[in-house]
Amino acid sequence: MVEKKFPKTLENNKYPIVYSEFYNIRFLGLEKFHNFNAKKWKKTFERLKELISIDEDETFEPNPVHKQELSLVHTKDYLKSLKRSWNVAKILEAPFLSFLPNIIVRRYYLRPMRYQTQGTIMACELALKRGWAINLGGGFHHCSANQGGGFCLYADISIAIRHLFNSFPQVVKKVMIVDVDAHQGNGYQLDFFGHPCVYIMDVYNQHIYPLDFNARKAIHCKVEVNFFIKDQDYLPRLRKGLETSLREFQPDILIYNAGTDVLEGDCLGMLYLSPSAVVLRDEFVFRKAMEKHIPIVMLTGGGYTKNSVNATADSIANLIRLGIIERT
Numbered sequence: 001m002v003e004k005k006f007p008k009t010l011e012n013n014k015y016p017i018v019y020s021e022f023y024n025i026r027f028l029g030l031e032k033f034h035n036f037n038a039k040k041w042k043k044t045f046e047r048l049k050e051l052i053s054i055d056e057d058e059t060f061e062p063n064p065v066h067k068q069e070l071s072l073v074h075t076k077d078y079l080k081s082l083k084r085s086w087n088v089a090k091i092l093e094a095p096f097l098s099f100l101p102n103i104i105v106r107r108y109y110l111r112p113m114r115y116q117t118q119g120t121i122m123a124c125e126l127a128l129k130r131g132w133a134i135n136l137g138g139g140f141h142h143c144s145a146n147q148g149g150g151f152c153l154y155a156d157i158s159i160a161i162r163h164l165f166n167s168f169p170q171v172v173k174k175v176m177i178v179d180v181d182a183h184q185g186n187g188y189q190l191d192f193f194g195h196p197c198v199y200i201m202d203v204y205n206q207h208i209y210p211l212d213f214n215a216r217k218a219i220h221c222k223v224e225v226n227f228f229i230k231d232q233d234y235l236p237r238l239r240k241g242l243e244t245s246l247r248e249f250q251p252d253i254l255i256y257n258a259g260t261d262v263l264e265g266d267c268l269g270m271l272y273l274s275p276s277a278v279v280l281r282d283e284f285v286f287r288k289a290m291e292k293h294i295p296i297v298m299l300t301g302g303g304y305t306k307n308s309v310n311a312t313a314d315s316i317a318n319l320i321r322l323g324i325i326e327r328t
């Protein structure tokens with residue numbers, strides 16, 4: 001196979017931060033009937049703009065993911081199942097969608113997720129070139145090849161990994177996933193169950209959704225935490241887990257699902273971390289990857305409260321301020 005060349009459009013004077021206005025969901029205000037914050041990505045970008053004086057033209061904008069890329073992972077039957085509004089409603093846990101024509105559901109709900117999925121692929125390519133990249137969306141870790149769930153319609157992490165293996169076979173032979181979203185990432189765990197070249201570290205509340213005990217067997221470094229864990233108990237366990245993982249496996253790229261549903265007050269994650277713990281958590285993971293010269297890709301994962309939005313933006317700004325990540 002011929003090694004893919006990096007596109008010329010990956011200009012060096014931009015931050016390797018990927019975002020599009022089309023990530024956000026808007027349709028007649030119906031999205032308000034759901035605890036999913038449909039504009040969290042826009043809010044995150046707006047706060048980031050304030051914090052580090054960054055503009056849209058200094059970041060990278062993806063197109064929607066192509067069907068060919070989706071088919072690297074998803075079965076035909078699964079992609080067909082998204083043509084039924086009730087099925088999408090079930091995955092997004094938004095019953096009102098069942099009553100909408102599928103053309104509307106596709107345009108206003110599936111399309112933003114297709115942009116975010118391509119955002120993850122784009123961020124992976126950028127990280128190979130620049131050492132780091134952040135997709136201000138993505139992290140749909142409950143979706144696998146043939147099943148969606150927990151707000152996740154496309155398996156962006158699995159798709160991006162397959163894309164890297166196919167398009168950069170000489171550069172990417174081994175991938176590590178570090179998932180610190182409050183929920184277990186059962187989607188990619190099922191997709192890469194027993195795969196020798198994909199190492200999985202997952203830190204999650206063991207008592208909440210998805211409780212996928214079969215998928216848990218795919219995790220190499222499991223850090224299971226209990227309800228309402230606090231900063232001082234959480235951070236040492238995360239650090240120990242990452243150090244063990246990087247001793248056991250030397251990846252060519254690290255995909256970091258940095259969900260902020262770990263924050264105190266998040267009714268889905270049910271943990272008790274402070275915003276400064278999120279900043280320290282991300283700082284630690286980025287420092288470790290940089291120290292070992294491993295390209296790192298951050299995805300924003302779950303967390304839909306105002307605190308989550310702020311924590312993500314504050315954390316990225318902190319990494320830039322400390323010089324852990326740089327524009328060039």
Ligand SMILES: [Zn+2]
Pocket residue numbers: 181182183259261269301302303
């Ligand atoms: Zn989550």
